[in-house]
Amino acid sequence: MLAYALRRLLLAIPLLIGITFISFVVIHLAPGDPVEVQTGDLSQQQSAKAYQALREMYELDKPLHVQYWKWLSRLVRLDFGKSFAPHGRPVLTMIAERLPITLLLNVVEMLIIVALAIPIGVLSATRQYSTFDKVTTIFVFVGFATPDFWLALLLMILFGVQLGWLPISGLRSLNWEYLTFWQQQVDFLSHLALPVLVATFGGLAGFSRYMRQSMLEVVRQDYIQSARAKGLAERVVIGKHALRNALLPIVTILGLSLPGLIGGSVIVEWIFAIPGMGQLMVQAAFERDYPVLMGNLVIVSSLTLFANLMADLAYSLVDPRIRVSRRRR
C-alpha cells in the first residue's frame, strides 16, 4: 500500500514534466501568437520594429525546446514567469488574485449541490417512478438543459431590474469602503446570490442522477435483501447499509472533481462580471498569453495527479471488494 503510494508519487514528477512538455508544444504550435495579437489591432500605426522587439522580449525567436527548457528551469525555482500582457505582472500574482473568488464560488456551489443531490437521488431511487421521482427528474433536467446565460439574464432582469432586490453584476457595491463590517458581508453575499443560484441549478442534474442510479443498483443487491430479511427497519436498511455503498462512486466523483474547483465557470463569470479564473484563462487563451496558460496548467495538473492518487488510494481502502483482491495478490 505504502509502496504503491510512493511509487505513484515518484512517477508523478516525470509525468508532470511530460504533460507540461506536450501541452507547451501544442499551445505554441496552435495558430496565432501573442505578438500578432498585441500588434494586430490594425489601427494603422503599428510597425515591424515593434513586432521584432516583442518577439525578442518573449523569447519567441528561440527554438521550441530551448523555450521549454528555460521555462522549466525557472519553474523548478518556483518562478512562474511574467505575463505577456502589457502590464507584465508575475503569473503567480495574477492567479493568486483570481483564485479565491473562484474557489469560493465553486466550493459553495459544490456544497449546495451535494447537500441537495444526495437526498434527491436517494428519495428518487427508493420511490422509483413515483410522482416525486418524475417531478424531480424533470426539474433537474430543466436545470441541466437551460443555458446558463439565459437563466442568468432572466434572473438579473427579475431580481435586479424589476424588483431591485439583488445587484446585477460584480462582487461589491461601489460604496463598499463606507459600509460597516456586517453590511459588507451582506453586500458580498447579495452579489454572490445569483451566480451561485445559476451555477447550482445547472449542476444539480449530474450528481442527483448518479446518486439515484448508484442507489438503485445498491438497493437491488443481495445483502440489502438479507438485511431486510433480518427484520431491520427500512430506514436503517437504506440509511445505513445502502447509502454507504451507494455513496462510494459519488465520493470518487467528488474527489476527482477537486482539481476542477480552481477552474472558473466562464459563462457565469462573464455574465456576472466576476473577476475569476475562468475569465483569466479565457482571456489568456485569446491573447496567447503563454506564461499564464502554462502556469495554470502546472497547478491544475499537479492537483489532478494528486487528487487521482488520493482517490485511488481511498477507493481501494474503502471498497472491500478491491481490498480483497489486493490481498490475494
Next chain:
Amino acid sequence: MRAFWRAFSRNRLAIVGGVIVTCLALLAIMAPAIAPWDPNRPDVRKILDPPSGRHLLGTDQLGRDVLSRMLFGARVSLAVGFVSVGIAATIGILLGSAAGYHGGAVDASIMRVVDLMLVFPRFFLLLAVLAFLKPSIWTIMAVIGLTGWMGVARLVRAEFLALKEREFVVWSQSIGASASRIIWRHILPNAMAPVLVAMTLGIPAAILTESGLSFLGLGVQPPHATWGNILNEGKDAIELAWWLSVYPGLAILVTVLSYNLLGEGIRDALDPRLRQSAGRVVSRGR
C-alpha cells in the same frame, strides 16, 4: 434479446422517450420537405417578428423563419449529440474496460493518458485541430467525441474494478474463457448502467458544447442553424425576442428528457435480465 424487449416494453416512460426521439429524428430527416421557408435567406423587413400565422415561431435577427431554422438545426444538433457521444462512449468503454480489467501497467498508462487529456486546455486542442481541418459538422463531432471520453473511461474502469471480483467472473476465468469474452459478455453489460446515464447526460451536453464552440468561432459555420447557435444569437435580444430562446431551449429540454428516459429504460431492461442469468450461472457452478 427477447427478454430485453419484454422488460423494455413494460416501461411506459421509456417508450415515450423512444417515441419522442424517433419523432425528432424523423422531423430532422424530413426538414427539407416540411420547412415552410428557406432557413438561410435573410429578409430585413421582418427582423425579430414575433410568432404569427406566417411564422409559427417568429423570425430571427436577420428576418429568417425560426421554425425552418429549428427543423434544419435539428439535423445538426441531434447528429452532433448522438455521434460525438457515440465516439466518446466507444473510446471510453474500450479504454476503461481495458484499464479496469487488466490492471497493472495497462491501467496505469491509460489512466495517465486520461489525466493528460483532462488537464489539457481544450481550447488549444480544438484550435489546433480545427485550424488544420475546416470546421465542418464531421470535424466538430470528432473533436467533441475525442475530447469527451475521459469521464466514461473512468466510470467503466471503476465498475470493472468492482465487478472483476464477482463470482461469475472468477468462474469464467477458471473454465478458461478468454479475456475479451469475459469483458464483453459478462462484465460490460453490468457496467453499462452508469455509462448509459453518462451518455444520456452527454448528448445534450454535446449539443450545448457545439453552441459554445460557435461562440468561439469554432463551430458550425454560418448561415447553418443549430439549436445552440439560435440560442446564442438570441441572447442579445432576450427581453425583446423571447421566442429565440424559449423554443430552442424547449427543444433541447425535450431531447434531454427523452434521451434520458430512453437510456434509463434500456439500462433497467438490461439490468434484471442479467442479474437473473448471473444467478443461474453461479447456481450451476455450485
Next chain:
Amino acid sequence: MPAPVRRLAAVALAAALLAGCRGDTPLAGEAKAGTATPAYGDTMIEASIGNVSSLIPNITSDVSSREVGDLMYNGLVTLGRDLEIVPELAKSWQFSQDCLTLDLQLREGVRWHDGKPFTADDVVFTYDAMMHPKTPSSYKADFDSVERVEATGPHSVRVTYKRPYARALLSWAMTMLPKHLLESYVKDGKIRDAPQNWTAPVGTGPYRFQEMKSGEKVVVVANPDYYKGRPHVSRIVYRIIPSQATIFLELKAGGVDVASLTALQYKRQTEYPAFEKAYRKYRYPSPGYTYFGFNLKDPRFADRRVRQAFAHAINRQELLDGVVMGLGREATGPFRPGHWANNPAIKGISYDPKKATALLAEAGWTKRNADGLLVKDGKPFVFELLTNQGNDERKKVAEIIQASLREIGVGVEIRILEWAALLKEHIRKRPVAFDSIILGWSTAADPDQFVVWHSSQQGPNELNSIGYASPEADALLEAGRTSCHQAERVKFYHRLHQVLADDQPVIFLYWRDALPAIATRIHGIHPGPAGLRWNFTDWFVPQHLHRYTAG
C-alpha cells in the same frame, strides 16, 4: 445598489417624472443643459467591456487602456469638437516652410500628479522612451520620420523631421510620460516593471489614479491642480463588465451612468418613458467603417469588373437595416462623411443585380451549372469569406452578402475564425491565405492611409494584405503624406477617394453610428464630429442632482 442610494435615485426619478409632467424641468432636453449651474462633485460610472491591460497607454493597444489613459494623461495637442487640432500641453506651435521643423511652446505651470513640474525634458524623454529598442510600444511608426527631438528651453521643444510628414502634429497627441519616474526603467528596457504601469501611474491629466482592482474597476479622482482647472465631476469609476447584455441591464437598473448601446437596444429596447427620463441617447458617426476585402492576387478578383459586379449586387440599405437597424451610413471610400478629406461628389454604388450579371459576363462568367452557379473553365464561382469570431455585426454582414451573391450565381462559404488564428494564419501570412474578408478599419483624424493602400506596404507585418498596387494611388498617398498644407492635401485626398471608388479594391460597406446613452443628470455634453468626449472635463452634475455623495 445599497438602499440609501437607491432611495435617493428613486426620489430623484420620481421628482423628475413629476417635474416632467409640469413641463418645466431642468432635466428635460439638452437645450436646457447649458443653463444649469455648473457644480463640482458626484461620481460618474462608466462601463467597459475590455479589461485594462496597462496604465501606461503608450505601451498598450487596447481601447479600454487608452480610455483610462486619456483620463490621467495629456498629449501636447488634442482634438477639438470638429476634429481640429487644439492645444493641450503645448500652447502654440509653428512649422517651418519646408515642413521639416516643428517648434512647440509648452504651457508653463503644469504639474505632474506628484507635484513635479512638467518640462520640455519630459517631451524629449517620452520620444526617447517610445523609440527605445526595448520598449514594446506599437506606436513607433508614428515617429519614424523624426530625426531628433530636442529641448530648446525649459518650455519649448524642437522636432526635426527627415522628410515632411503630414501626421507630424497629430502624432504629438501621444500621452506624455514623466521622465523623473520612468527614466531608469526605460534605460534598462524594463518599462513594464515600473510601478507606473500598474500601481501608481502619474500623469498630468484631469484625473488622478486612486485604485484599480484587476478585472473589476478602475477609480480615478479629480485633479485639483489640472491646468484647465479642476474637472467638475469628482470621481470616475470605470467598471469592467465583459458582457454587453449585462451592461445594458446595469444601465436600466441605474448601476452605470454611461454606456454604449447596440443598434437593437437603441432602436427597440429603450423607447419607454422611464428610460428616456433617466438617460439621453446620442447618435453620431463613429470613425470606423466595415469593408468587404479581396485577395487581389487571386485572378478572379484581380479583374475590376468582378469587384464592381459584387458591389452592384449588394443592397446597401438592406445591409444597413439588417446589420445596424439602419443606424449607420453607406461608405463610399475610406474617409469619414463630413471629414475634409472626404469627397462629397462621389456617390455610392447603386444596387443593380442586372448590371452585376452583365459585368460578370464581361469578365467571362457566362455559363451556369445545375445549381445555378456561374462557371468558367469548368469551375463554379465559389469562394471563402473570412471574418473574426466575436463580432456579431460582421457575421450578419457575411450572411447578407452570401445571400446577395447567391442571387447572381456566386457561391460564398463563410468561415468564422478566432481572431489570433485569423490574423496569423490568413491575413498576415505571405502569400495571404484568404479569398475574401469582412473586416473594418478605424480611421484617425488625419486622413493619411499610406500604410493601408500603398504598394510598398505588402510585406509580412504590414497592412496592405489585399495586395493593392495602383501607381496613381501610390503617388497620391505619398503626396498627401508629405505635405503639411491642408489646402494642398484636400486635392490629393479627394482624388484618391475617386480612384479608390473606381477601383473598388475593397467594397466599402458602411460607417456604423456610435450610440452612447448618458444619464440625464450629467450636463455639459455637446456632441460634434469628434464625438462626445472632447470636452468631458466640462461635464458636470448640478448640485441638486448629485447621486453619489460619499467621497
